[in-house]
Amino acid sequence: MAHEEDALEHERASWKPSPGLAVAVPDPVQNPGLPPHRTRVTDQDPAAMKRAVRTVYTLFYLSLAGSIWAIAAYMLFPIESGRIIDIRHNNLFIGLGIGLALLALGLGAIHWSKAVMSDKEFIEPRHATRGRDTTREGAVEALREANEESGFGRRTAIRGSLIAALAASILPGITLFRGLAPENSEAHPDAGNPVALLSRTMWEPGMRLAHDPSGEPIRAADLTLGSAVHVIPAPLAELSHHDGYLEEKAKAIVLLMRLLPEQLPAEHNNLEWAYDGIVAYSKVCTHVGCPVALYEQQTHHLLCPCHQSQFDVSRSAAVIFGPAARPLPQLPITVDDEGYLVAQSDFHEPVGPSFWERH
Numbered sequence: 001m002a003h004e005e006d007a008l009e010h011e012r013a014s015w016k017p018s019p020g021l022a023v024a025v026p027d028p029v030q031n032p033g034l035p036p037h038r039t040r041v042t043d044q045d046p047a048a049m050k051r052a053v054r055t056v057y058t059l060f061y062l063s064l065a066g067s068i069w070a071i072a073a074y075m076l077f078p079i080e081s082g083r084i085i086d087i088r089h090n091n092l093f094i095g096l097g098i099g100l101a102l103l104a105l106g107l108g109a110i111h112w113s114k115a116v117m118s119d120k121e122f123i124e125p126r127h128a129t130r131g132r133d134t135t136r137e138g139a140v141e142a143l144r145e146a147n148e149e150s151g152f153g154r155r156t157a158i159r160g161s162l163i164a165a166l167a168a169s170i171l172p173g174i175t176l177f178r179g180l181a182p183e184n185s186e187a188h189p190d191a192g193n194p195v196a197l198l199s200r201t202m203w204e205p206g207m208r209l210a211h212d213p214s215g216e217p218i219r220a221a222d223l224t225l226g227s228a229v230h231v232i233p234a235p236l237a238e239l240s241h242h243d244g245y246l247e248e249k250a251k252a253i254v255l256l257m258r259l260l261p262e263q264l265p266a267e268h269n270n271l272e273w274a275y276d277g278i279v280a281y282s283k284v285c286t287h288v289g290c291p292v293a294l295y296e297q298q299t300h301h302l303l304c305p306c307h308q309s310q311f312d313v314s315r316s317a318a319v320i321f322g323p324a325a326r327p328l329p330q331l332p333i334t335v336d337d338e339g340y341l342v343a344q345s346d347f348h349e350p351v352g353p354s355f356w357e358r359h
């Protein structure tokens, strides 16, 4: 033991910080030490100690009962009927069981540590965290021997198959998540296909652009220079929440801005998709889908408040800063006979964040 301490002393004495390494200065705050020890009732009175022990195991048994009740409730209150009342009962009684189990377990553990376990304070001096050279060499030697004896490094077929088996063993768990995906139905034929779902919005040729959320159509002449308007397809305002109002709005929402036509240079913009300096871009950030709602009139920059991606409206909403990987998709627009702004078509690419089939 004395020999080991000497070796540590020697290592500490010979250690020198390398250039650029921060060196801790002596701490000016004095250690206040531990507060004086106070004897507890359970230390002095054996009857109190017995009571405390009883309380602790009663709490643990209560926790056990809670867990058993949660399992029983799962069977006693099935949700297969799909009725809301059955789902409520199922959630309520399972939740009560699990809540009781966890609460009683926690209270029992706290009471055990505070009233029954020894409460003597121990001071354990810290030792150097770096192992001694001999220990480190020993560890390397042990690993080398284990490798030698198991043949892990030598038997490449076994090693490769083990790694493949380990990696594959987590895949069934991941695959089961597929079960959470919605199924196709007659009413929603693409419900189970996220790629198709994300690739289309409700915009159609001739559909009027309308104020969000009133649904009031927008005339090109009413749009002032420098303005930015939050826009939805006019028919969206008629949809109820039950008919998928939010789902459709989340994809179709658009920001409409009016610039001077000369602020949209032809080499950076598709002018056929704009009308007299008015352009419409998806409001859904191409990073992770936050609403890009801040428009800087002077610079023509759109800012996403979530992670500060910036898009330049005068250059087809190209990304000029931040983590977004793609420009905001543009909605081709024009005006109808009455001067109202209308879509020429749906977006020509999926809106929102990139996913596995679209980068």
Ligand code: FES
Residues within 6 Å of the ligand: 285, 286, 287, 288, 289, 290, 304, 305, 306, 307, 308, 309, 322, 323, 324
């Ligand atoms: S969601 Fe827009 S920058 Fe992250």
